Amino acid sequence: MNVTGGAVPVLLSPAERLLLILAHGAGGTSEDPLLDGLARRLPTLGIAVARVSFLYRTQGKRLPDKQSVLDQTFHELALALMQKFPAAPVILGGKSMGGRVAARVAQSTGIGAGVCLLSYPLRPKARVTEANLQGRQQTLERLSLPCFVAQGTRDPFGGPSEVGAHLQKGTVFPVELGDHDLRAPRRSATSDEQRLDALSLAIDQWTASLTGVR
Numbered sequence: 001m002n003v004t005g006g007a008v009p010v011l012l013s014p015a016e017r018l019l020l021i022l023a024h025g026a027g028g029t030s031e032d033p034l035l036d037g038l039a040r041r042l043p044t045l046g047i048a049v050a051r052v053s054f055l056y057r058t059q060g061k062r063l064p065d066k067q068s069v070l071d072q073t074f075h076e077l078a079l080a081l082m083q084k085f086p087a088a089p090v091i092l093g094g095k096s097m098g099g100r101v102a103a104r105v106a107q108s109t110g111i112g113a114g115v116c117l118l119s120y121p122l123r124p125k126a127r128v129t130e131a132n133l134q135g136r137q138q139t140l141e142r143l144s145l146p147c148f149v150a151q152g153t154r155d156p157f158g159g160p161s162e163v164g165a166h167l168q169k170g171t172v173f174p175v176e177l178g179d180h181d182l183r184a185p186r187r188s189a190t191s192d193e194q195r196l197d198a199l200s201l202a203i204d205q206w207t208a209s210l211t212g213v214r
Helices: 033-045 067-084 097-109 130-141 160-164 192-211
Strands: 010-013 018-023 047-052 090-095 114-118 147-152 170-175
Touching: 010 033, 018 033, 018 067, 018 097, 018 114, 018 192, 033 047, 033 192, 047 067, 047 192, 067 090, 067 097, 090 097, 097 114, 097 130, 114 192, 147 160, 147 192, 160 170, 170 192
Parallel strands: 018 047, 018 090, 090 114, 114 147, 147 170
Antiparallel strands: 010 047
């Protein structure tokens, strides 16, 4: 799809009931295993999944664009996708940095029935400053839309209770022993596939509670 500054790919798994737009994390791509796993499961529940990319990735860059560019790109992609699904409720979301972008865009534009955050990066691992910490917290605290958060209990960027404490209207889905990719140690009692199954069902139930359609 074309956006200001260039074109970015969109991976679309179609369905009918609802549209979920997911952006990747700072170091990831739209083919991230977590996003891919959801894109294979959610359409079977009636949820279309659009995995969107940012300009810096399509341009072969490693470092993310400025916040204003990230937000504008996501906003333009969301509007374009909404035209393809004019009758479907829309949820904005993403993994890690992609979730932060989705939350900012949803709050500033009013687009969407809710926000879906996967592994929200409440604490940065490096370059920790008071302004950075406050910015990540305020993104959640200012979000007035209903929000679903899937957070691993071993996530170094913040655990489920830490993230949930900053939400006004939040449903927190703890992933036991999950890291920032929501993966657990190999010797865990549940497999990654089972965790993705459970997460997909939780997202389905949450979206149904918002839209009243299932």
